[in-house]
Amino acid sequence: MFDPRLLLAQRPTFRMRKPKVNRMVLALSLGCFVMVIFYFHNNLKPASEPLGERSSGQKSRRSPLQTLYDGDQVESAIQAIHQGRRELLEEACRSYTRKRRVLIPEDLKHVIVDDQHGLLYCYVPKVACTNWKRVLMVLTGVAGPHRDPLAIPANEAHVPGNLRTLSEYSTSQINQRLRSYLKFVFVREPFERLVSAYRNKFTRSYNTAFHKRYGTKIVRRHRPDPQPEALERGDDVSFEEFVYYLVDPATQREEPFNEHWERVHSLCHPCLIHYDVVGKYETLEQDSRYMLQLAGVEGEVxxxxxxxxxxxxxDMAAQFFHNISPFYQKKLYNLYRMDFLLFNYSTPAYLKFR
Known part of the structure; x- marks a missing residue:
């Protein structure tokens, strides 16, 4: 490729000897220069354009990441709310995280990938994750003809393999998606989420797998003189016994927490992954609508x-904590303290150690 500036620099010589030739060369060089600019303008893609965004004969559209940071398609009030959440999270990470480490694939098992729309979603159990998985199944085509997320059975939303996770990709593919896809997570007041997990997994008769897997262990370790039936069934664990199990140092030495009561910062690593949108369970409808607007699919699902x-x-959580002693309340709060701090949740007023 030639440099048109070289031709322009020689213009006085050509003007003295061959004016017509000079004008022809000048016009040709300028025309080539315009064509070069046009070529690069149409072939260089922005860094934030997701994979799979362009296909043969298909018009390119703005990615969710571009819409979030460059767009004006979403009302400014909700944009300001989410910008504030991002800034508070970043500040909390700087204040309370001393050591930074490199992400490994094991850290990314909860991050679901939507290559078609350029989205990464870290799912947190007991924070509307069933419905978000249903929505992503519709968007990625896994749901087949279903366009209504509620038409998808809840258990089907959790079948491994229906939705791809970021841990399944190569290192270069992971890095590309972390750079160019919009990353979002939904969080919840930590103790409300914990009580919700207890109610669902230990007080519902149909959750026999959890009763056998965790209930029998909790009864054996934390109930004085347990009855043989309780040791066998594990279906009558009290909330106090559940708390004792969580704060017992032997619990995590033996195995990681189950995802339903694991801390959000351990599931989604918000100080290692820069989340563009932090939705909250307390404003679930508003934040979910905002996410679908950013993805450009609010008319589809x-x-x-x-x-x-x-x-x-x-109020319900306060009732469950009523019989927990201040000593164990404090130990439990320390266990979930980072989730309170990172996502700007106040210490509950019902706690007695305050």
């Missing part, structure tokens, strides 16, 4: 409305 009648609330 609607986030399911949640049933508030069975939702674990702060």
């Amino acid at each position: 609607a986030f399911p409305a949640s049933s508030k009648s069975t939702r674990t609330t702060g």
Whole structure:
């Protein structure tokens, strides 16, 4: 490729000897220069364009990441809320995280990938993750003809392999997606989430797998003189016994926490992964609508409305903590302290150690 500036620099010589030739060369060089600019303008893709965004004969569209940081398609009030959440999270990470380490594939097992829309979603159990998985199954085509997320059975949303996770990709593919896809997570007040997990896994008769797997162990370790039936069935674990199990140092030495009561910062690593959107369970409908707007799919799928009648609330959590001694309340708070700090949740007023 030639440099048109070289031709322009010789213009006085050509003007003196061959004016017509000079004008022809000048016009040719300028034309080539315009063609070069046009070529690069149409072939260089922005860094934030997701994989799979372009295909033969298909018009390129803005990625969710571009819409978030460069766009004006979403009302400014909710943009300001989410910018504030990002800044608070970054500040908390700087204040409370001393050591930084490199992400490994094991850290990314909860991060679901939507290559078609350029999305990475870290799912947190007991924070509307079933409905978000349903939505992503619709968006990625896994749901087949279903366009209504609620038409997908809840158990099918959790079948391994239905949705790909970031841990399944190569290192270069992981890095590319972390750079160019919009990353989002939904969080919840830590103790409300914990009580919700207890209610679902230990007080529902149909959760026999959890009763056998965890209930029998909790009864054996933390109940004085347990009855043989309780040791066998594990279906009557109290919330106090569940708390004793969580704060017992032997529990985590033996194995990692189950994902339903594992801390969000251990599941989604928010100080290692820069989340662009931090949705909250407390504003679930608003934040979910915002995410679908950013993805440009609000006309294709609607986030399911949640049933508030069975939702674990702060008042309900306070009742469960009523019989927990201040000593164990403090130990439990210390266990979940980082989730409170990173996501800007206040220490619950019902705790007695305050």
